[in-house]
Each structure stands twice: as C-alpha cells, then as structure tokens.
Amino acid sequence: MNDPKVIVALDFADASAALAFAGRVSPTQCRLKVGKELFTTVGPQLVEALVAKGFDVFLDLKFHDIPHTVAQACKAAARLGVWMVNVHASGGRKMMETTREALEALPQRPLLIAVTVLTSMDEVQLAELGLPSPATQVERLARLTRDCGLDGVVCSAQEATLLRNACGPTFKLVTPGIRPADASADDQHRIMTPDAAIRAGSDYLVIGRPITRSADPLATLNRINQSLELL
Ligand SMILES: O=c1ccn([C@@H]2O[C@H](COP(=O)(O)O)[C@@H](O)[C@H]2O)c(=O)[nH]1
Numbered sequence: 198m199n200d201p202k203v204i205v206a207l208d209f210a211d212a213s214a215a216l217a218f219a220g221r222v223s224p225t226q227c228r229l230k231v232g233k234e235l236f237t238t239v240g241p242q243l244v245e246a247l248v249a250k251g252f253d254v255f256l257d258l259k260f261h262d263i264p265h266t267v268a269q270a271c272k273a274a275a276r277l278g279v280w281m282v283n284v285h286a287s288g289g290r291k292m293m294e295t296t297r298e299a300l301e302a303l304p305q306r307p308l309l310i311a312v313t314v315l316t317s318m319d320e321v322q323l324a325e326l327g328l329p330s331p332a333t334q335v336e337r338l339a340r341l342t343r344d345c346g347l348d349g350v351v352c353s354a355q356e357a358t359l360l361r362n363a364c365g366p367t368f369k370l371v372t373p374g375i376r377p378a379d380a381s382a383d384d385q386h387r388i389m390t391p392d393a394a395i396r397a398g399s400d401y402l403v404i405g406r407p408i409t410r411s412a413d414p415l416a417t418l419n420r421i422n423q424s425l426e427l428l
Pocket residue numbers: 206208232312314315316317351352373374375383385403404405406407
C-alpha cells in the first residue's frame with residue numbers, strides 16, 4: 198500500500214506504548230498521529246523517532262492562537278519533519294494565511310490543514326455556542342480554509358461528500374470519528390464506518406481507540422485495510 202488511508206491516533210500515556218505500537222506496524226500499513234496527550238508527556242523526541250522510522254506523522258496539536266504564535270508553532274512542527282500539521286479554522290483568515298505563508302517560505306513544508314467542527318460535537322452542542330448545524334458550520338469553515346490556501350480540513354465523514362463538492366477534488370478531507378460497525382462510539386458523535394467514509398470522499402481516516410484498544414490491534418488494522426482494498 199503506497200498511500201495508506203488509515204492514520205492511527207497514538208493516544209497513549211507514554212513513549213514506550215507508542216513505540217511498541219509503531220514497532221508492530223510498517224509505514225506502508227498506516228500513518229501515525231501524535232496528539233496532545235502524547236506530545237505533552239513525551240515531547241518532540243518521540244515525533245522525531247517516528248519520522249526516523251519512516252512514518253508519515255500527523256502532529257495533531259490543533260493550534261488556535263494569534264497569527265504570529267500559530268505561524269511560529271507550525272514552523273517548529275515543520276522542523277520536526279512531520280507530514281501534516283493543523284490549526285483551528287475558527288482562528289480566522291489572518292491566522293491561517295500567516296501560517297500558510299510562513300510554511301511556504303521553508304524549503305520543505307508539511308501539509309497544513311484546519312479543524313472545522315470537532316467530531317465529538319453534535320447539533321445540540323453547537324446550538325449552545327450559538328452556531329448553526331454541523332453541516333452549515335463545517336462548510337463555512339472549510340470554504341474559508343480553502344480560500345486561505347490551506348491543503349484541507351479535519352471534518353467528519355458525514356460532511357465529506359458536501360465538502361468534496363464545495364472545495365474540489367484535491368482539497369484533503371481528513372476524517373476522525375471513524376468507527377467499524379461493531380465498535381463503541383465512545384465520545385464521538387458524528388461517526389461513520391471506514392468503508393463508508395472512503396466512499397463518501399474522505400482522503401484519510403483517523404482511527405484511535407477502535408484499533409489501539411482492540412484485543413489485537415494489528416489484526417484490527419489489517420481488517421480495516423482489507424475492507425478499503427475491496428472498494
Ligand atoms: O474533530 C476531531 C479532531 C481530532 N480528533 C482526534 O482524532 C482521534 C480520534 O480518536 P478515536 O479514539 O478514534 O476517537 C483523537 O486523537 C482525537 O483527538 C477527533 O476525534 N475529532
């Protein structure tokens with residue numbers, strides 16, 4: 198598999214658990230995501246170790262701050278050799294444009310994507326914030342992200358078809374909230390199965406607990422990859 202679709206979320210408490218998982222899979226089977234728990238515990242050394250093993254690493258720190266701060270943070274992420282980094286689209290146009298320009302000035306840059314609406318949020322939670330339905334808010338933020346020249350967005354697979362039509366064929370759609378039919382939803386609300394998500398237009402599937410907490414993580418990953426090969 199040259200372009201693995203599954204990005205495994207390494208939401209582990211320490212480096213040894215993350216490295217043990219990485220030692221059992223190859224960069225042709227999956228990409229890896231380092232998020233807030235692992236990065237806060239272990240720091241950049243772990244990211245560099247995973248990159249050195251040949252993995253495409255998505256550094257999922259969802260930066261949301263003033264333009265200068267976010268741009269500098271994303272440049273620091275780029276220096277670690279990551280494949281993809283992200284910001285919150287709700288940080289606005291100036292923040293996204295400043296960050297894109299900062300990365301474009303580098304000799305080699307990671308993909309830069311923006312989070313639209315977290316997949317754990319549903320219509321009721323958005324209404325509490327005075328926001329419209331998930332689809333409306335996601336589309337608005339995705340169009341803004343595309344206009345700012347970023348490479349794509351994090352959204353739920355439930356919005357993938359909508360965004361594929363709105364933002365074009367090359368705009369990357371990275372979708373967490375992926376759940377095989379027999380898996381628990383946990384704290385995710387806008388979910389979809391892996392094969393349905395790819396059929397809906399997702400480019401990459403972010404999957405954590407259904408793989409990492411399964412009785413046999415490698416078998417679960419293989420089963421998901423096989424289901425995607427059949428498409
Ligand atoms: O909208 C979002 C953005 C990021 N995530 C992250 O993806 C994984 C999902 O893990 P699961 O165990 O498969 O639920 C996790 O690291 C989140 O921080 C997201 O879920 N939704």
